[in-house]
Every structure is written in C-alpha cells, then in structure tokens.
Amino acid sequence: MNLQRFNKSIQQKRCHIFIVAAFLAVSTLYAAPTQQLDANKITSTLAKRYGERAGLRAKAWFKVVAEAQKLPEKQQLEKVNQFFNLFRFVDDIVLWGDSNYWATPMEFIGVNGGDCEDFSIAKYFTLLQLGIPEDKLRITMVKATSVNQYHMVLAYYETPGAIPLVLDNLDTKIKPATQRGDLLPVYSFNGKQLWLNKEKGRGVLAGSSSRLEKWNDLKNRLGVDRLRQPKLNME
Template sequence: MTSALLVSCLYAAPTQELNQQKTVSALSKRYGDRAGLRANAWFKIVNDSQQLAEIDKLEKVNQFFNLFRFIDDQTLWGDSNYWASPMEFIGVNGGDCEDFSIAKYFTLLQLGIPEDKLRITMVKATSLNQYHMVLAYYEKPNSIPLVLDNLDKTIKLATKRKDLLPVYSFNGKQLWLNKERGRGVLAGSSSRLEKWTDLKLRLGVDRLRQPKLNME
C-alpha cells in the first residue's frame, strides 16, 4: 500500500455502508447462525434509531452492547491485547472493555452522531485498580461528557464517575492526554495509536478473525 493511500485510509470517514445480507452471511459462516441473528439485531438498532434524539441513540446502543459478554483477549483471541472490530465483537458475542467501547463508537457514527462528540477514553478504574476503556459523549465542546461503560451500565456524567480517572482519549482524528477531568491536552493524530490504526484497516467483514474460544 502506498503511503498516500495509507494516509487516505487513516483519515477517511470511519463509517461505511454495510450490506446487511452480505454481513449477516459472512458472520454466520465465520461464527455460526447465532452470530447472524446478532448482526440482524444490530442492523435493526441502526435502522430503527436514525430519527431518535442523540441521547436516545446513546441509550439504545449502550443497552444493546452491554448485553454482550465480557471476556479477556487472551482467552478469546489468544492475544493479550487485540482490538476487535465491531463485526468481530458481534460475531463472537463478547470481548473486553476496548471492544465494548469501539463497537459503541462506530455504531453511534452509523447513527449520525458527529465524530467530534465522541471519544474512546482510557481510564484508571479505581474500583478494580486497573486500566479500563469507556466511550465519552460531549453534547457541546465544553460539556461534561456522558460515559458509556460496560461496568456501570447506566449512562452517567463523568463527574458522577469518581471511580474513573482519565488517562488519554481519542477518536478518528485526534489524540488527547487527560491530566484532569476535562477534555485533555491535544497530543496529535490518533494514528499514533498502533492498535487503532490496525483496527481501522481491518473494518468490515472481509477480515474476520477466528477466535480461540467458541462464544456461542
């Protein structure tokens, strides 16, 4: 791939037109019939929620993905830190905190939420004493963000999540370093994140990875 084409891929709009029949067929073939049912349920959420208010879109997407199972990457993929695509996450019926946040992020983009309002955010979860990932939604640039999380399944303002200490955040364009409970300090392009760059190059249904564990 030429460097110019690579840059184009990294900065292209992170939504794509997905063919429902092709997607359902690919997931069913790779992961089993139930994966196809989950894919159809995802398409229904996307199709039925287009005209909802943004807060209602957040609720629908958060509730849908929080029904999925949590499982660590090593057990599921045989990889200590694998960022699954939304279709892989739907296909295998679970993943870790990164996968929940990534799936919510891309689904909300499909629903027309502007990318500038969304940030995938790495935090320190003090209740677990470990790093964790959530999705943050900013209604306005200076708003206190709402947090979509798979640990606390209720969407809450960041100020109500005293158990989360932000470390860094990113979307399809930018990377921020968070030194306090604000929007953070701009630290350049999100393409600096190797895992994020790899994920964006794998989006779609033509690069579905086979899991180590059957989650059906």
C-alpha cells in the first residue's frame, strides 16, 4: 500500500456509532508529553476559548493525571480509557464543518467531544504524559466490521511481541486484540514510526509516521495558540 492509499484511507474513515456520555465529561491536555504542565494557563485558556465548563474539564484532567501517576501501567490505561470514554461522540462534519479533522487533545477536551481519532489521540498523549513509553503505544486505523466503517483505536503493547490491548470508544472495555474480532487492522503509528498491519500483531514497518499528512498537521497545532472554534456548541 503506497502513501496515496494511506491518506485516502484516512479521508474515507468515519465513525458512525454515536456514544452518549452518561455524565459531563471533564479533562484537558497540553502540548507535549512528559513536560511540566502549566495548569493555570491551560485551565484559563480553555475557559476563555470554550467556556467555563471547559475550564472545569481542565481541572478534572489534571486530577486524573495526578491520581494515575503512581499506578501500574495497566491501571493507568483503565483510568485514562474510562475518563475519556465519558466524552460525547460527534462526527467531524457536524462539530467542525470538516469531513476529516483531527482535533488536538486540548480541542477535544475544550469542546467536550469528537470522533474516534480524537478519543484515540487524547488517550495517546495522556498516557505519554504519565510516562508510558512511546514504543508501547500505537494509534491504529482499523475496519470496524460491525458498522462497516473505518475506525481508530489506541493499542498498548506491554512487550514488543505481545498481543496489544485495545482502548476503544465503541467497546469501552479494554480487551486484547484477539478478542476484538470486529476490528480488522489497516495501519498503525506513533510519534516515530508507521506500520502496515495484516494481522492483530505488530505489523510490518513502513517508515516514519511523518508520512501521514494529518499527523503532521496535528503536531503543528499542539498547544494553546492554535485552538479551533467548533461549529457546534456541545455544552
């Protein structure tokens, strides 16, 4: 599969299962993982840009991160997965007026929701912030056979040869990939590498993740200076 087909796969993916939050979801994320975060700046910026409740979500995210710092990795996965799966699901075209917009974690938190890649990206950067090595994490494009749509999840590899655990907003329970027969892996990536996936393992290395245009654009927008305003207010 060549680069053009990678980008076409991204453009075609849509997540059409509607996830309704049981409660008001709360959290936030700053620019780069493992750096010292300025809680006051993040909270005030989100509140000013998206409203008072966005600031409350920021405070709650900092609380979750603080509570998870000393937990074992698998408990960190559970805490982060549960937290973000409270957010609302909404299609990009409805929320942003764009058929395929990859929101930054701060945008996702600020507007109180997003679609499948936004859930996965927010979980990815939060787990990096908690100190989980990047090599253990991959954002993974799959075909969700239950809805016949492209979908995105986060995969966690405890060891290089392990069957990954899947963090998903459709099936909210973390399960090994071998128990997710409804997901057919297409490709996966992290901050360093890109893999083609032909089975529920690690896949075949296909180069740097910088080959993905959407990923490059997302990284350039991390932080507090380029927050986008949504078309839909979900508060």
